[in-house]
Amino acid sequence: xxxxxxxxxxxxxxxxxxxxxxxxxxxxxxxxxxxxxxxxxxxxxxxxxxxxxxxxxxxxxxxxxxxxxxxxxxxxxxxxxxxxxxxxxxxxxxxxxxxxxxxxxxxxxxxxxxxxxxxxxxxxxxxxxxxxxxxxxxxxxxxxxxxxxxxxxxxxxxxxxxxxxxxxxxxxxxxxxxxxxxxxxxxxxxxxxxxxxxxxxxxxxxxxxxxxxxxxxxxxxxxxxxxxxxxxxxxxxxxxxxxxxxxxxxxxxxxxxxxxxxxxxxxxxxxxxxxxxxxxxxxxxxxxxxxxxxxxxxxxxxxxxxxxxxxxxxxxxxxxxxxxxxxxxxxxxxxxxxxxxxxxxxxxxxxxx
Numbered sequence: 058x059x060x061x062x063x064x065x066x067x068x069x070x071x072x073x074x075x076x077x078x079x080x081x082x083x084x085x086x087x088x089x090x091x092x093x094x095x096x097x098x099x100x101x102x103x104x105x106x107x108x109x110x111x112x113x114x115x116x117x118x119x120x121x122x123x124x125x126x127x128x129x130x131x132x133x134x135x136x137x138x139x140x141x142x143x144x145x146x147x148x149x150x151x152x153x154x155x156x157x158x159x160x161x162x163x164x165x166x167x168x169x170x171x172x173x174x175x176x177x178x179x180x181x182x183x184x185x186x187x188x189x190x191x192x193x194x195x196x197x198x199x200x201x202x203x204x205x206x207x208x209x210x211x212x213x214x215x216x217x218x219x220x221x222x223x224x225x226x227x228x229x230x231x232x233x234x235x236x237x238x239x240x241x242x243x244x245x246x247x248x249x250x251x252x253x254x255x256x257x258x259x260x261x262x263x264x265x266x267x268x269x270x271x272x273x274x275x276x277x278x279x280x281x282x283x284x285x286x287x288x289x290x291x292x293x294x295x296x297x298x299x300x301x302x303x304x305x306x307x308x309x310x311x312x313x314x315x316x317x318x319x320x321x322x323x324x325x326x327x328x329x330x331x332x333x334x335x336x337x338x339x340x341x342x343x344x345x346x347x348x349x350x351x352x353x354x355x356x357x358x359x360x361x362x363x364x365x366x367x368x369x370x371x372x373x374x375x376x377x378x379x380x381x382x383x384x385x386x387x388x389x390x391x392x393x394x395x396x397x398x399x400x401x402x403x404x405x406x407x408x409x410x
Contacts, residue, residue, distance in 0.1 A: 059342035062213045062240070065090040065098045066336040068315040068328050070247070070287040073295050074123075076106040076130040080138050083155065084145040086335070091149035093337060096177075096213055098153055101244050101286035102221050103170055105138075105157035106130040108246040108286060110296050112193040114303060124197065131158040131168055134184050139173065147179030152213060156220065156244050158198075159186065163375050170198045172218050172244060174209065182209045183218065188229060191222040192251070202373040208236035214342045218242035221249075224269040232368050234277040235355040239342050241279045243270055245313045247286035247331075254309035263314040271322035277355075278320040278348045280340045285313025287333050320345050 067086050072078035083100060090098040102108060107130075111123040132138045139157070146153040152175065159171035170187035186201025206229065208217040217233035217240070224230065224243050233241065243266075251260040266283060274281040288307065297304035315328040317338040326338035352358045
């Protein structure tokens with residue numbers, strides 16, 4: 058028998074561009090979710106310490122202060138700040154998935170849109186970077202690689218994760234389905250502007266989330282755990298910078314939605330409105346089995362003699378130093394290999410905070 062899992066989606070706002078206060082808030086929410094009996098809590102895209110909405114609203118030449126603040130409040134995967142999240146997961150016995158702006162010692166100005174998953178012992182079980190920043194996000198984030206594009210087997214089931222627009226990519230989605238995914242995590246920002254709010258062509262984030270989430274749940278016969286952020290008044294004030302017209306625009310953009318969908322693509326839990334809330338659901342992974350009889354795209358309902366997908370999971374590094382023989386190649390020490398075994402007691406390489 059497959060497990061029954063209690064999940065919590067944290068539809069919450071960060072403390073805008075304040076890493077330590079956002080870390081403290083996240084730890085409080087983790088404790089609250091554990092008190093609700095949750096096995097797993099999921100935070101939104103780049104919850105630590107904010108989604109860079111300014112890139113959609115302001116001209117690039119006006120965003121240098123925002124970018125500098127973001128860099129100064131970003132973190133490495135093995136930083137002391139991230140260890141606080143790992144410690145909270147261990148202390149409260151809960152799995153934690155959290156989006157963050159990831160920095161690197163290789164370049165002071167390089168950031169990735171990243172996600173980390175910790176198990177209930179505080180161990181890092183997955184760390185990945187968004188493959189391609191979307192639209193104006195390219196002004197902030199570098200492209201990621203597929204090193205962490207994995208499905209992780211846990212006592213809760215087989216967990217995979219994609220970030221925002223990656224859930225539109227059928228190849229990325231299929232790569233997780235083909236690794237036996239059962240619990241899919243989808244993370245999103247609070248809003249995602251593409252036009253001014255009075256134009257009819259604006260991006261309906263809620264509708265787009267629902268379409269993509271239902272499609273992946275139905276095609277993969279998985280439970281899809283979808284969480285969007287919250288645009289609070291403090292963030293609106295910060296991003297609008299005293300411009301009343303811009304403030305009104307931010308308040309009018311379509312917001313996202315958080316939901317849990319079953320393997321038929323139907324919602325079993327959904328957020329109520331745009332405000333902060335914890336969306337709860339209990340899911341039975343045995344419900345993933347029956348619909349595999351109808352469409353198992355990673356098994357009996359495919360033709361692997363006709364179709365083939367190749368995935369390159371080699372890490373992409375800024376420098377590779379070759380010694381005498383190619384097999385002795387060393388990765389430059391400025392960008393360490395991703396830590397897969399972060400520990401709350403391991404302080405050998407604390408990284409930046």
